[in-house]
Structures are given as C-alpha cells and as structure tokens.
Amino acid sequence: MKYDYLVVGAGLFGAVFAHEMRRAGKKCLVIDRREHVGGNVYTEEVHGIQVHQYGAHIFHTSDRRIWDYVNCFARFNHYVNAPIAVYREEVYNLPFNMNTFSRMWGVRTPGQARRKIEEQCLGSRVENPQNVEEQALSLVGRDIYEKLVKGYTEKQWGRSCRELPAFLLRRLPVRFTYDNNYFSDRYQGIPEGGYTGIVERMLEGIPVCLGISYRDFQKKCGNTHGGGNGADTFGKVLYTGMVDEYFRFSLGELQYRSLRFEQEVMENVENYQGNAVVNYTDREVPYTRIIEHKHFEFGTQPDTVVTREYPAPWERGSEPYYPVNDEHNNALFARYQSLARREKGVLFGGRLGQYRYYDMDQVIAEALAMAERES
Numbered sequence: 273m274k275y276d277y278l279v280v281g282a283g284l285f286g287a288v289f290a291h292e293m294r295r296a297g298k299k300c301l302v303i304d305r306r307e308h309v310g311g312n313v314y315t316e317e318v319h320g321i322q323v324h325q326y327g328a329h330i331f332h333t334s335d336r337r338i339w340d341y342v343n344c345f346a347r348f349n350h351y352v353n354a355p356i357a358v359y360r361e362e363v364y365n366l367p368f369n370m371n372t373f374s375r376m377w378g379v380r381t382p383g384q385a386r387r388k389i390e391e392q393c394l395g396s397r398v399e400n401p402q403n404v405e406e407q408a409l410s411l412v413g414r415d416i417y418e419k420l421v422k423g424y425t426e427k428q429w430g431r432s433c434r435e436l437p438a439f440l441l442r443r444l445p446v447r448f449t450y451d452n453n454y455f456s457d458r459y460q461g462i463p464e465g466g467y468t469g470i471v472e473r474m475l476e477g478i479p480v481c482l483g484i485s486y487r488d489f490q491k492k493c494g495n496t497h498g499g500g501n502g503a504d505t506f507g508k509v510l511y512t513g514m515v516d517e518y519f520r521f522s523l524g525e526l527q528y529r530s531l532r533f534e535q536e537v538m539e540n541v542e543n544y545q546g547n548a549v550v551n552y553t554d555r556e557v558p559y560t561r562i563i564e565h566k567h568f569e570f571g572t573q574p575d576t577v578v579t580r581e582y583p584a585p586w587e588r589g590s591e592p593y594y595p596v597n598d599e600h601n602n603a604l605f606a607r608y609q610s611l612a613r614r615e616k617g618v619l620f621g622g623r624l625g626q627y628r629y630y631d632m633d634q635v636i637a638e639a640l641a642m643a644e645r646e647s
Contacts, residue, residue: 273504275299280486281512283311284632285622285639287474289510292643300478301504305485308468309475312593313632315466319537319575321566322466327531327581327593328549328563329467332457333633339459341636345470348461351568354452355549355561359419365452366551367445368412368420376415382448389413407438412446423555428583429529429596437598457633462568486513510642512622514592515608523608526627527601528592532582534559539575558582595627619646 277293279286282304290300308314312326330353333339342348357364365371373385392413401407404425408417421441422433429436445454453460463470481489493504511518516526538544548567552559559580566576586592595601605627612620621642623630630638 273299273301275301275504276507277301277510278303278489278506278508279510279512280304280489281311281510281622282306282309282471282475282480282482283512283622284313284471284635285625286311286510286512287471288636288639289621289643290478291474292640293646294478296643296647298646301506302475302478302480303484303486303489304480304482307483309480309482310468310471313467313471315468317466318535318565318577319539320573321571321575321577322569323535323565323577323579324467324563324568326533326591327579328561328568329632330455330460330462330568331632332455332460333631334457334459335633335637336459338633338636341640342463342470345473346463346465348463349569350460351462351548351570352460353454353549354547355454355551356547357420357424357551357553359423359553362419364420366420367447367452367454368416369445369447369452370450371452372416372420376419385448392416401438403438404433404436404440407441408433411441420553422553424551424553424560426555427558427560430583430585439597464569486511486518508617508619508646510619510621512620512625514624515605515612515620515627518618518620518625519608519611523611524604525588526604526608527596527598528586529594529596530584530586530590531593532584534580534582536578536580537575538578541576542572542574544576544578592624595623595629597627597629601627 276298277300279290279300279302282302286302290302293300313329314325315322316325330351331342331348355366357366364375370382370385373379377388379385379388389412392415393410396409398406398410401410408421425433425436445456545562545564549561549563551561559582561581563579563581564576566573619642620626621639622635
C-alpha cells in the first residue's frame with residue numbers, strides 16, 4: 273500500500289491528526305507499541321466502572337472550538353474536578369481557596385485570609401524566585417507550603433523543592449472565594465463511557481497496527497518514508513514518541529518522570545473515599561494520590577476500583593509521563609529540535625515529540641494546527 277502518512281502513536285495527538293488527514297482525503301496508517309489505542313487517556317471497564325489506566329484525566333478548556341470538537345466524538349457529563357488533600361490526619365480542599373484557608377487558620381473572610389498569608393509571607397518574598405520553595409513561600413507562606421506543597425511536589429519530581437524550577441508552581445491556583453473547582457476553564461467534564469471510545473471513533477476507517485514499535489516497524493517495512501523499499505510506503509511520518517529516542521539518544525537522554533499504578537478492586541465497597549481524587553501531601557506516604565474512578569461518572573455500582581499513584585524515576589524501558597523542563601533539559605531539547613527540523617518527511621508532535629507538558633485540549637489544538645498546515 274501507498275500511504276500519505278505513517279502515524280506513530282495512537283494517542284490523542286496521533287488520533288486527531290489521522291482523523292483530520294482522512295477527512296482531507298489522505299491515507300494514513302497508525303501504529304502503536306502498546307496493545308491498545310488511546311495512549312495515556314486509555315480507559316478500560318472494570319466491574320462496570322471506566323478506569324483511567326494511566327492516571328486521572330479530566331477534560332477542561334476555555335476554547336469553544338475544542339470543546340465542540342471533542343463533543344463530536346462523545347457526550348460529556350458535568351463532572352467538576354474538586355480534589356482534596358490529606359496531610360497526616362488533616363483534610364483540606366484544593367485548589368487553595370477560602371475553604372482551605374478556613375480549615376488551615378480558622379479565618380472566614382477573604383480579608384482575613386489575605387492578611388494571614390501576608391503575615392506568613394513576611395520576610396520570605398523574593399523578587400525573582402529561583403526554585404519551588406522560594407516561589408511557594410512568596411505566594412502562600414510557610415503553613416501551606418509545608419503541609420500541602422513540599423511533600424507532594426518532592427514525591428512527584430523526586431527532588432528537593434530547592435532544586436526544582438519556580439515555574440512548576442505557576443500552574444497552582446490560589447483563590448479568595450469558597451470555590452473548590454480546580455480549573456477555571458469554562459468547559460469541563462468526563463466523556464460518558466470513557467476516553468477510549470473517543471479515540472476509537474476518531475480512528476474509524478483508518479488501519480491501526482498495535483503492539484509494534486517504530487523501530488520494529490521499520491525493520492519489517494524497510495525505509496518508512498520518502499518512497500521506501502518495503503511492502504508499504506509512506507509520504508511522511510508523524511512521530512509522537514520520545515524525540516531523543518527517535519534520534520537513538522545520540523545527543524544524550526532527556527529527563528522524564530514516570531509513574532507506577534497500583535490498582536485495587538474492592539468488592540461490596542460502594543464508596544471508598546468519597547471523592548474521585550485525594551492527594552496525599554506528606555512525604556511519609558509513598559503515593560501522591562488515590563483515584564476512585566466511579567466518581568468521575570457518578571457511579572452507583574456495588575463495587576469500587578481505586579488506583580494508588582506512585583511517582584518513579586524514568587529509565588529506558590519505563591513509561592515517560594512528564595518532561596523535566598529545567599534549564600539543562602530545555603537546552604538539550606533545543607539541540608534535538610534542530611535535528612528534527614532537518615529530518616525530511618518527519619513531523620514531531622505531542623508531549624513527548626515536542627518535549628512539553630500539554631493538557632488534553634492543548635494536545636488537540638496542536639494536532640489540529642498541524643493537520644491544517646499539512647492539508
């Protein structure tokens with residue numbers, strides 16, 4: 273067969289791109305080294321519950337175009353992300369809001385909360401914070417930093433907060449209202465029946481080969497783009513895997529953080545923790561959060577499924593989940609990016625191909641933009 277595109281990766285980026293290329297009259301073949309489509313948004317039914325197999329994914333966006341787009345593939349419910357945090361025996365609402373401050377200090381009004389934070393931050397403010405600790409102390413003071421930021425962040429990234437770049441906390445919402453909605457985006461929800469169905473509908477009519485890596489596929493089919501000699505040929509390749517792996521780590525390894533998931537089915541337990549996401553912020557607890565999946569779709573099943581999420585260092589052969597975008601890694605990625613620009617007939621996309629943290633709506637927007645350029 274002669275294909276216009278080989279799409280490496282059946283995650284959200286690859287699926288959106290392939291769907292749009294097919295609509296434009298192009299022929300695509302999609303491959304993925306995993307045995308399923310969906311990438312990290314893959315969901316699987318367990319005891320009648322849609323389980324997020326690679327961590328909690330809550331769709332949120334302020335872009336009406338993206339919201340309308342995903343709603344073409346699924347009906348979304350009205351789930352609102354309102355996680356809670358457990359520090360030893362204390363329970364707090366997230367994001368940091370008046371409920372958090374009231375529980376922490378016994379304050380009731382925004383003015384009281386502001387004054388308490390100012391008091392806590394006195395002497396800690398840094399004009400140009402260089403690390404997470406300086407940033408947190410400057411924003412919310414020592415109590416919130418020590419109880420709700422420090423341990424969780426150090427578990428997540430495997431490094432001291434004094435060694436982590438300050439920008440990691442720019443995603444941290446702080447509000448002086450009694451509002452537990454973690455996201456401020458206008459549109460938010462969970463697809464009824466899980467995310468896998470969205471990707472399957474995007475890939476309808478497109479051949480998909482699972483359980484094969486890009487390198488093994490190359491060996492099987494010969495040169496995969498530019499008119500190769502194999503049984504199948506491809507005009508271009510969209511590669512959504514690790515950009516450093518594509519170039520065989522020739523300039524060195526980029527750093528990533530990985531995760532380990534421990535899933536437990538609890539029979540005859542209707543409600544284990546009362547919330548979909550509960551963060552554990554003290555360092556002594558080895559996992560960062562417990563996810564109870566049925567709450568994403570307001571489930572009433574007699575059983576429940578929970579997942580404990582353990583951060584882990586990345587090494588070759590493990591799954592890369594988060595790029596470590598510090599100064600060293602960004603400089604190394606810039607060098608790989610130069611190689612990528614010179615790689616004829618190959619496009620790089622997604623969180624791993626572009627070495628950048630993306631939310632799901634950003635992944636879709638980037639994939640649509642690339643498809644528009646290619647059409």
